[in-house]
Amino acid sequence: MTAEFIKVCSPCDLPEGTVKVFVVQGKRIALCHTEGKFYAVADLCSHDDGPLGEGELSDHMIECPRHGARFDIKTGKALCLPAVRPIPAYEVELRDGELFVGICSHD
Ligand code: FES
Numbered sequence: 001m002t003a004e005f006i007k008v009c010s011p012c013d014l015p016e017g018t019v020k021v022f023v024v025q026g027k028r029i030a031l032c033h034t035e036g037k038f039y040a041v042a043d044l045c046s047h048d049d050g051p052l053g054e055g056e057l058s059d060h061m062i063e064c065p066r067h068g069a070r071f072d073i074k075t076g077k078a079l080c081l082p083a084v085r086p087i088p089a090y091e092v093e094l095r096d097g098e099l100f101v102g103i104c105s106h107d
Pocket of ligand 1: 045046047048049050064065066067068069082083
């Protein structure tokens with residue numbers, strides 16, 4: 001299924017090493033900037049709906065502030081307990097100096 005790319009912000013709104021939450025087409029998305037690249041995952045931990053966007057970002061992992069589950073922000077894969085299920089990960093593109101997140105209607 002083809003993703004629809006929605007403009008969320010300018011790269012300068014998201015300094016290296018930070019995470020910001022945006023609501024994109026009704027979904028809460030945690031946009032992450034690490035090692036010069038941008039990634040987007042759901043702002044919703046698969047363990048118990050913790051706010052991942054408030055979690056600690058390190059390398060390509062984000063840690064849930066609620067019980068410490070960690071997720072790969074490239075793939076959404078759960079990396080440690082207590083989470084076992086992945087979270088949605090979204091494509092991010094830089095177009096004309098703005099960041100766009102790709103959302104599929106089935107996500
Ligand atoms: S809600 Fe995220 S680890 Fe429990």
